[in-house]
Amino acid sequence: xxxxxxxxxxxxxxxxxDFATRSAADGSGSIWVGNTDAVYGSSWRVELRLRPGRSxxxxxxxxxxxxxxxxxxxxxxxxxxxxxxxxxxxxxxxFMATHGFTHVQPWPIDESGRDLSVIRSQTTGxxxxxxxxxxxxxxxxxxxxxxxxxVHIASPAELPTHKVWSWGFDAEAMDWRRALSDNNSAxxxxxxxxxxxxxxxxxxxxxxTVRFTEYWLPVRAIGGITRATLDAxxxxxxxxxxxxxxxxxxxxxxxxNVRVRVRQDERTLLDAAVTLSPREDWRQTVDGLRGPSPWTxxxxxxxxxxxxxxxxxxxxxxxxxxxxxxxxxxxxxxLIDQRHAQDVVELGREQELNGQRLAALATYRDGxxxxxxxxxxxxxxxxxxxxxxxxxxxxxxxxxxxSRPVRWLTKAHLRDTTDAETRYYLGxxxxxxxxxxxxxxxxxxxxxxxxTRAASLLQLARLAARERDFESAVADLETLVSRxxxxxxxxxxxxxxxxxxxxxxxAQTRLAHWQDVDPxxxxxxxxxxxxxxxxxxxxxxKHLAADPNRILDLFDQYAALGDWTDASDLLxxxxxSVDEPLREPGVVSPAQHVLLAYYRAFAHERRGLDxxxxxxxxxxxxxxxVFPSRASSYGVLNAALRANPDDATARFLLGSLYxxxxxxxxxxxxxxxxxxxxxxxxxxxxNLGLALLLEHxxxxxxxxxxxxxxxxxxxxxxxxxxxxRVMSLQGAPxxxxxxxxxxxxxxxxxxxxxxxxxxxxxxx
Numbered sequence: 001x002x003x004x005x006x007x008x009x010x011x012x013x014x015x016x017x018d019f020a021t022r023s024a025a026d027g028s029g030s031i032w033v034g035n036t037d038a039v040y041g042s043s044w045r046v047e048l049r050l051r052p053g054r055s056x057x058x059x060x061x062x063x064x065x066x067x068x069x070x071x072x073x074x075x076x077x078x079x080x081x082x083x084x085x086x087x088x089x090x091x092x093x094x095f096m097a098t099h100g101f102t103h104v105q106p107w108p109i110d111e112s113g114r115d116l117s118v119i120r121s122q123t124t125g126x127x128x129x130x131x132x133x134x135x136x137x138x139x140x141x142x143x144x145x146x147x148x149x150x151v152h153i154a155s156p157a158e159l160p161t162h163k164v165w166s167w168g169f170d171a172e173a174m175d176w177r178r179a180l181s182d183n184n185s186a187x188x189x190x191x192x193x194x195x196x197x198x199x200x201x202x203x204x205x206x207x208x209t210v211r212f213t214e215y216w217l218p219v220r221a222i223g224g225i226t227r228a229t230l231d232a233x234x235x236x237x238x239x240x241x242x243x244x245x246x247x248x249x250x251x252x253x254x255x256x257n258v259r260v261r262v263r264q265d266e267r268t269l270l271d272a273a274v275t276l277s278p279r280e281d282w283r284q285t286v287d288g289l290r291g292p293s294p295w296t297x298x299x300x301x302x303x304x305x306x307x308x309x310x311x312x313x314x315x316x317x318x319x320x321x322x323x324x325x326x327x328x329x330x331x332x333x334x335l336i337d338q339r340h341a342q343d344v345v346e347l348g349r350e351q352e353l354n355g356q357r358l359a360a361l362a363t364y365r366d367g368x369x370x371x372x373x374x375x376x377x378x379x380x381x382x383x384x385x386x387x388x389x390x391x392x393x394x395x396x397x398x399x400x401x402x403s404r405p406v407r408w409l410t411k412a413h414l415r416d417t418t419d420a421e422t423r424y425y426l427g428x429x430x431x432x433x434x435x436x437x438x439x440x441x442x443x444x445x446x447x448x449x450x451x452t453r454a455a456s457l458l459q460l461a462r463l464a465a466r467e468r469d470f471e472s473a474v475a476d477l478e479t480l481v482s483r484x485x486x487x488x489x490x491x492x493x494x495x496x497x498x499x500x501x502x503x504x505x506x507a508q509t510r511l512a513h514w515q516d517v518d519p520x521x522x523x524x525x526x527x528x529x530x531x532x533x534x535x536x537x538x539x540x541x542k543h544l545a546a547d548p549n550r551i552l553d554l555f556d557q558y559a560a561l562g563d564w565t566d567a568s569d570l571l572x573x574x575x576x577s578v579d580e581p582l583r584e585p586g587v588v589s590p591a592q593h594v595l596l597a598y599y600r601a602f603a604h605e606r607r608g609l610d611x612x613x614x615x616x617x618x619x620x621x622x623x624x625x626v627f628p629s630r631a632s633s634y635g636v637l638n639a640a641l642r643a644n645p646d647d648a649t650a651r652f653l654l655g656s657l658y659x660x661x662x663x664x665x666x667x668x669x670x671x672x673x674x675x676x677x678x679x680x681x682x683x684x685x686x687n688l689g690l691a692l693l694l695e696h697x698x699x700x701x702x703x704x705x706x707x708x709x710x711x712x713x714x715x716x717x718x719x720x721x722x723x724x725r726v727m728s729l730q731g732a733p734x735x736x737x738x739x740x741x742x743x744x745x746x747x748x749x750x751x752x753x754x755x756x757x758x759x760x761x762x763x764x
Contacts, residue, residue, distance in 0.1 A: 005044040006073035008198055016546050020519035027052040034520040040071035045520050054253045055278040057216040065204040066489040069387035072201040072353050076193040083188050084145040085120040090225035092136040092315040095323050096129035100199045104325050122168040130197045131162045133318030138228040149219030151228045152190050158212035163191035201353040207454035209486045221281045222248025231307040245286040251276040257302040262286050264295045341371040358662040375415045382409035383425045388661045389631040391432035396638045405429040420449035424456055454484050466562035470501035488518035495527045545575035547584035548593040556632050568603035586625045594621035602636040615640050619649045628657040648678030664695040685709025686718045702726045714745045724757050734764035
C-alpha cells in the first residue's frame with residue numbers, strides 16, 4: 001500500500017517513515033507509520049490494526065497541518081494487487097470519469113463494447129478511471145486463477161471516490177510486466193481518495209486535522225464479489241440458465257446461529273440458520289428462481305441485526321438519466337481585461353491548489369494593480385505571502401519598513417474588521433516583524449471563531465511561553481485540545497509547557513495520553529527522554545539522525561516556545577551513524593549538515609554563549625543536498641552574516657532560501673556576492689545563471705555566469721544545458737555551442753542529454 005499525501009507519487013514516497021508498534025488490552029496489534037512532508041510541513045500517520053478473531057485490516061488515517069499557514073493536500077490510498085488475465089474488478093458503479101473530469105463513460109462496458117472489469121479486455125492501453133455517481137462503500141478484485149480476492153471498504157461520507165489503475169492488456173502492458181516484476185506478472189491498483197480525482201485538491205488549514213478509517217478484507221473461494229460489508233463478503237451468480245442461484249459468503253468474524261435468506265418476489269427460497277467462520281467459506285446453490293425478477297439475499301446475526309443485504313442488480317448509484325456521458329464542460333476564465341476581482345481571486349486559488357504558488361501570488365499582485373481596494377485580493381495576497389515566509393524575509397532584508405504582507409492584510413482588515421482569517425494571518429505577519437503586542441490582539445480576536453480558534457490559540461500559547469508565562473501557555477493549549485481531541489501536535493506542546501512550568505507529574509500524565517494517540521510523534525518521544533530519563537528511547541537518536549530535518553523540526557518547536565536550552569541540547573548531541581535504506585536518500589549526517597551547524601551556533605548565541613567558533617565551523621561544511629526553506633532559517637543565516645559578513649556559505653544558503661520563497665531578486669543579490677568571494681560552491685553558477693535567465697531574461701550576464709561555472713562546477717550538467725540554451729537565444733554560431741559543450745571534462749561518459757544537444761549543434 002502506498003499512502004499518497006499531500007500529492008501522489010511524491011518527493012517523499014521513498015523516504016524513511018516515523019513508525020511505532022502497539023499491543024492493546026483486547027489482544028489487537030497495530031503498526032503505525034507516518035511522515036512530515038518536506039515541502040509544506042503537513043503530516044500524515046496511519047495505524048494498521050489487526051484485532052483477534054477478525055479477518056479485517058483496519059487502516060486509521062490522520063492528516064494534520066501543524067504549520068502556521070494553510071497548504072494544499074489530498075489523500076489517496078493506493079494498493080497494488082497482483083492480477084491474472086481473467087481477474088475481474090468489482091466496482092459497483094455504472095459510470096467512471098477520466099482524469100481531470102474531462103470525460104464520463106459507462107462501466108464496466110465502455111463505449112466501444114469492451115468489458116474493462118476483466119483484465120484481458122483492457123486492450124487499448126492503461127485504464128485509469130475514477131468512480132462517478134455511486135455511494136457504494138466497497139470495491140475489489142477477484143482472481144479465478146487463485147480463487148482469492150481483495151476488498152477495500154470506506155464510508156462514502158469520508159472517502160467518496162475509488163479509482164482503478166491497470167497497465168492493460170496490450171503489447172506495451174506486456175513490456176511493463178517484464179520491467180516491473182520478476183515473474184512477468186501484472187498488477188492493478190485499488191485506490192480510494194478524499195476528492196473526485198487526482199487533479200482536485202483542498203486546503204488543510206493550520207492546526208486542522210482530518211481523520212477517517214479504511215478497511216481491507218480478504219476473499220477466498222466464493223467465485224467473485226457482489227457486495228461487501230465489514231462483516232462479510234458476498235457473491236451470487238445465476239446458473240443453469242438463470243433458474244438456480246449460486247451463493248458464496250466469507251465472514252470476517254465467527255458468527256453463531258446467523259440466518260441466511262433468499263427471496264424472489266413474495267417467495268422465500270432459502271431461510272436457514274448456519275454457523276459461519278472466517279476460517280471457512282460458505283457455499284450453497286438455491287433452486288427455484290423464476291424469470292428475471294430480482295432476488296434478494298440477507299445475512300442476519302442471531303439477534304436479527306442485518307449484516308449484509310443485496311438485491312440483484314441494485315446499487316446505490318445515480319440514475320443514468322441524471323448523468324451526462326461523454327466529454328464534460330470545462331470552465332474558462334474571462335479574458336484578462338474582462339475579469340472582475342473575484343475572477344482573479346478564483347484563478348489564484350486554483351493555481352494555489354495546483355501547487356503553483358508563485359504564479360498565484362503573481363496573479364493576486366497583478367489583480368491588485370487593477371483592484372487595489374479589493375478585500376479578497378489583499379487578503380489572498382497577504383495570506384499566500386505569509387505561507388511563502390515573506391514576513392520573515394522582510395524582517396531580514398528591510399527590517400525598518402512595513403512588509404508587503406502586513407500592508408496587504410492591514411488593508412483587507414480595515415475594510416472588513418470581522419474577518420477572523422485575515423486577523424490571524426495579520427497576526428503572523430506582525431509577529432515576524434517583532435510587533436508581538438499587535439499580533440496578540442489579532443490572535444485574541446481570531447480565537448473566538450471556530451475556523452481560526454485552534455491556530456490562534458497555538459500562537460497565543462507560543463507567545464506566552466516566549467514571555468515565560470507558562471501557565472497561560474498551558475491554559476491556551478488545554479483549551480485547544482479540549483476542543484480538538486485529536487490534536488496530538490498541540491498535545492505534545494502542552495506536555496512541553498507543563499514540563500517547563502515545573503509541573504512534571506501533570507506532564508507525564510499528558511505524555512502517556514498523547515503517546516497513545518500518536519506513538520509516532522518525534523516531539524513526544526523527545527519529551528519522554530526529558531520526563532522519563534529512567535526509560536530511555538535509544539531508537540530515537542538513530543531515527544532523528546536518519547534525516548537532519550527531523551532534528552530541525554524539533555528545534556523549531558522549542559525555539560517557538562523560547563526554550564533555547566532544549567533546542568540547543570538537540571543540536572549539541574552526538575548522533576549515531578545511519579546507513580541506507582534507513583537514512584533519507586542523499587542527506588549527510590547531522591555532524592556534517594551545514595544548516596544544522598548554523599542552527600547550533602544560533603542556539604548557542606541565543607543562550608548567551610560565545611558562538612564565533614560555531615559559526616566558523618558551519619561555514620567550512622559542504623552545502624550539497626541542503627535546501628533551506630524554513631521561516632526560521634532567515635533569522636539563523638542573518639545571524640551568521642552578522643557574525644561574519646564574509647561568510648560565503650551562509651550567503652549562498654540565504655540566496656537559496658530566498659529562491660525557495662519566490663524572492664528571486666534577493667536571491668540573485670546574495671549569489672552575486674557569493675560568486676565574488678567563493679565561486680567554487682557547487683550549484684552556485686547553475687542557480688544564479690538560471691535565475692538571471694528565467695526571471696530577468698538577462699542572456700548576457702547569464703552566459704558569463706554559466707561560462708564561469710564550467711571552470712568551477714565542471715560536472716554540473718545543467719550548467720552546460722544553460723549555456724547552450726542562452727547561446728541559442730543569443731544566436732551564437734553552432735561552432736561556439738559545440739565548443740562550449742565539448743568543455744565537459746569526460747567525453748566518454750557525457751550524459752545522454754548533453755550528447756543529444758551536442759549532436760544537434762554538430763548537425764546545424
